Amino acid sequence: xxxxxxxxxxIADTTADYFDQLIRIENELGIILKDNHIVVGHDLGTEDMNxxxxxxxxxxxxxxxNNVLSEKDLETILVAYREMEGEEYFVLWPENFSGEFKIE
Numbered sequence: 001x002x003x004x005x006x007x008x009x010x011i012a013d014t015t016a017d018y019f020d021q022l023i024r025i026e027n028e029l030g031i032i033l034k035d036n037h038i039v040v041g042h043d044l045g046t047e048d049m050n051x052x053x054x055x056x057x058x059x060x061x062x063x064x065x066n067n068v069l070s071e072k073d074l075e076t077i078l079v080a081y082r083e084m085e086g087e088e089y090f091v092l093w094p095e096n097f098s099g100e101f102k103i104e
Contacts, residue, residue: 001038001054001084005061005092006103007069008078009049019049026051028068037061045104054084062092 030039037055055061058081079093080101
């Protein structure tokens with residue numbers, strides 16, 4: 001796999017139900033992406049939870065992930081990718097994002 005794709009969810013709630021929902025999304029992504037992409041896990045920061053996917057085609061992986069993500073998710077998430085050995089992330093979603101994508 002040549003790229004790391006990150007789907008970043010803001011931590012909007014610290015309840016167990018919220019984290020369970022994010023883990024459910026991660027598990028569903030693992031099922032829907034299993035043929036050509038690998039969900040390698042998640043990373044929990046102070047403000048965000050990142051679901052990490054290894055892929056050779058970030059655009060295809062995100063297109064498939066859209067089948068799992070709700071409209072509410074799409075309003076709040078950031079999706080970016082980088083080359084496995086690279087450091088610079090390129091944002092796929094939202095399309096008009098002008099900030100800096102970072103993982104803390």
